[in-house]
Amino acid sequence: MQKVKKLNKMNKLKITLLYILLFQMLTAFAQVDKVETNVSITDTADISILSVFPDSFPNISVLFRAETRKNEPIWDLDKSKMQVRENDEDCDVISLEQVSKNKPINIGVVFDHSGSMAYEESQLFDSTGAMLFTVSPEGYITFPIGYIAPIENAKKAVNEFVGSFNLNKDYISLIGFSHFVDTKLPLSQNIDTVKAVVEAFRAEGSTALYDAMIQSLWAIKDSNGIKVLVVLTDGNDNSSRFTWHKVVDEANKNDIPIFIIGLGDVNVDTLQAIAEQTKGQFYYTKDSKSLNGIYSLISKQVQSFYNLVYQSSNIAEADTNRRIELSFNIDSIYITPNSTKIELPKEVVAYMVKKEKERSYFVKGGIATVALISVGVLLLYFRRKNKV
Numbered sequence: 580m581q582k583v584k585k586l587n588k589m590n591k592l593k594i595t596l597l598y599i600l601l602f603q604m605l606t607a608f609a610q611v612d613k614v615e616t617n618v619s620i621t622d623t624a625d626i627s628i629l630s631v632f633p634d635s636f637p638n639i640s641v642l643f644r645a646e647t648r649k650n651e652p653i654w655d656l657d658k659s660k661m662q663v664r665e666n667d668e669d670c671d672v673i674s675l676e677q678v679s680k681n682k683p684i685n686i687g688v689v690f691d692h693s694g695s696m697a698y699e700e701s702q703l704f705d706s707t708g709a710m711l712f713t714v715s716p717e718g719y720i721t722f723p724i725g726y727i728a729p730i731e732n733a734k735k736a737v738n739e740f741v742g743s744f745n746l747n748k749d750y751i752s753l754i755g756f757s758h759f760v761d762t763k764l765p766l767s768q769n770i771d772t773v774k775a776v777v778e779a780f781r782a783e784g785s786t787a788l789y790d791a792m793i794q795s796l797w798a799i800k801d802s803n804g805i806k807v808l809v810v811l812t813d814g815n816d817n818s819s820r821f822t823w824h825k826v827v828d829e830a831n832k833n834d835i836p837i838f839i840i841g842l843g844d845v846n847v848d849t850l851q852a853i854a855e856q857t858k859g860q861f862y863y864t865k866d867s868k869s870l871n872g873i874y875s876l877i878s879k880q881v882q883s884f885y886n887l888v889y890q891s892s893n894i895a896e897a898d899t900n901r902r903i904e905l906s907f908n909i910d911s912i913y914i915t916p917n918s919t920k921i922e923l924p925k926e927v928v929a930y931m932v933k934k935e936k937e938r939s940y941f942v943k944g945g946i947a948t949v950a951l952i953s954v955g956v957l958l959l960y961f962r963r964k965n966k967v
Contacts, residue, residue, distance in 0.1 A: 624653060626905050627858050629884070630834035637891045638673055639665075642805070642834075643905060644884050650860065650876060652883030656907055663889040664904040670889040679882035683804035684749040685766055686881065687795035687835075688737060689788075690780060691812040693757040696730035697782035700843065701866050729842060729867035730782045733811055736870035738774045740809070743878040746770055752798040753777065756791035757784030758818045765798060787818035792826045792837070800833040807881050808835055808859070811870070812850070813842040823853055830857040838877050842867060 627644045634640035641663075645653040658675040678684075702723065703712050711723040741751050746768040753776055755762030764776050792810060799806045808830065816823070830837050836859035839850045843865055854861035860880065862873045887905070 624648065626907070627836075628903070628905065629836055629858055631903070634888050638888050639891050639903075641887045641889070641903065641905065642678070642884060643887065644836075644858075644880065645907070646880060646883060650880065652879045653907075654883065656885060660907045661887060662904075662906045662908070663887070665889070665891055665901050666893060667902070668892065670891060673888040673890055675885060675887045678805055678884045678886045679745075682748075682886070683802070684744060684881060684884075685752070685799045685802040685804055685806045686741070686744065686749070687752045687754065687799045687806075687808040688741065689791050689795045689808065689810040689812075690733070690737060690753065690755045690762075690777065691757075691786065691788065691791075691814070692730060692755055692780040692782055692784075693786045693814055694783050695786075695814050695843070696733065697728045699729045699867055702726050727867075728782065729813065729870075730780065732867035732870050733842075734777050734780065736874045737777050737811070739871060740874035740878055741773050741777075742770060743875070744882075750799075750802065752795060754791050754795040754798065755780055756787050759784075759787050760791050760794050763794060763798070766802060785818045786812065786814040786816055788812050788814075788816040789819035789821045789823055789826050791819075793821045793829060796826070796829045796833065796835055800829075800835065805881075805884055806833065806835045808837040809874075809877055809881075810837060810839045811842065812839070812845060814844060815846045823849055827853055827856045836860075838862075838880070840864070840870065840873055840877075842870070 624645060624647045627646075629642045629644065631639060631641050645656055647653065654677075656675065656677075658672050661672050661675055663670040663672055703710065703726075705711055712726075713721045715721070744751070750766040750768055751764075751770075751773050752766045753762065753764035753773055754760060755776070762776060762780070764773065767773060788810075792808065795808055795810075799808070826837070830853075835857065837854055837857040838859045839854045839861045841847060841850050841861065841863045845863070847861075847863055851861040853859075860877070862877075864870065864873065891901075893901070
C-alpha cells in the first residue's frame with residue numbers, strides 16, 4: 580500500500596510539472612509587447628535619428644547625427660561609448676562608424692539667384708536708416724564703395740562648401756532657381772563643373788523656392804549613401820506649383836534632412852518648420868558675409884553622421900514600430916529623454932512576418948508535443964495503477 584501511495588505522489592508531481600511547463604511555453608509564445616518608437620537626446624548634445632533600415636536583420640542599422648546644443652558636431656563617438664535599448668531592453672552594439680569616412684554623401688545644393696540677391700539692406704542703409712546709395716534720374720543705382728552683392732558672397736560660400744567634401748566618394752547636385760527652376764546639374768564629382776555653374780548665376784526674377792527644393796530632392800533620392808539637401812534663399816516663395824508641405828512629405832519619404840539658410844527678408848516660421856520636420860536645421864542671417872561661416876558649419880554637421888548597427892531580439896510581426904533609445908557616454912555630457920517616432924522599413928517587416936510564421940509552426944508543434952507527453956504520462960499512470 581505504501582508503494583502505491585508513493586507512486587501516486589510521484590505521478591502527480593510529474594503531471595503537475597508538465598502542466599507548469601505547458602503553461603510557461605504558452606505564455607512565452609503568446610506574449611506580444613506593446614511598442615512605440617522613441618529617441619533619446621542628451622542635455623548638452625542632440626542625437627537626431629535620420630533613418631532606420633535592415634542590416635542582415637535581426638541586425639538593425641541606425642543612421643544618426645550627433646551634435647552639441649551649439650550645433651557643433653561630435654567627432655569622438657565610438658562603439659564602447661554607445662548604448663542602445665529597444666523596448667526597454669539592452670541591445671548589443673555590433674558596430675559604429677562615422678559614415679563620412681567610408682560611405683558616399685550626396686548633397687543637393689539649392690541656390691536662389693532671384694533679383695533680390697543683388698541687394699542687401701545692411702550694406703545699403705546705415706544704422707539710422709539713411710541711404711548709402713544714390714539713384715540717377717534714369718533709375719540706375721550707384722552702390723556705396725566696397726559694396727558686394729549678396730549673390731557674390733553666396734557664390735564664394737557655396738564653392739568653398741562643395742570643396743569641403745571628398746569628391747572621390749561624395750557627390751554634388753546643383754539646382755538654381757529664380758521665377759522657375761532654370762539650372763539642373765545632376766549628381767557630380769567634378770568640382771570644376773559645379774563651380775562653373777555656380778559662377779554663371781545672375782540675380783534676376785522672382786522666387787520658386789519650393790519647386791527648386793522638390794527638383795533637388797528628386798535629383799538625389801535614388802542615390803546610395805547619405806542624402807542631404809542644403810538650401811539658400813533670400814525671399815518668400817511666390818512662383819512655385821508645389822507647397823512647402825509637399826517638400827516635407829517628399830523629404831521624409833526619402834529620409835532626406837533639409838538644411839536651410841534664410842538670408843534677409845524670408846518667412847522664418849515656414850523655413851524653420853521645413854527644417855525641423857525633416858530633421859534638418861534652419862539658419863538665419865541678415866548679412867551675406869556670414870554665409871561662409873554658416874556653410875562651413877553645415878559641412879561639419881553633414882559629415883558628423885554616424886551609422887550604428889545593433890542586434891534586435893524582437894521579431895514579433897505586430898511590432899512594426901519600436902521604441903529605440905540611443906545614448907552615449909562622454910565626460911560632461913548628460914542624457915535626458917525625448918521622443919521621435921520611427922517605423923521599421925518594409926524589409927524588416929517582411930523578415931518578421933516570415934519569422935512569426937516559423938514561430939507559429941513551432942508553437943503548434945510544441946503544444947502538440949506537450950499534449951502527447953501529458954497523455955502518455957496519464958496513460959502510464961492509470962496503467963500502473965490498474966496493475967497495482
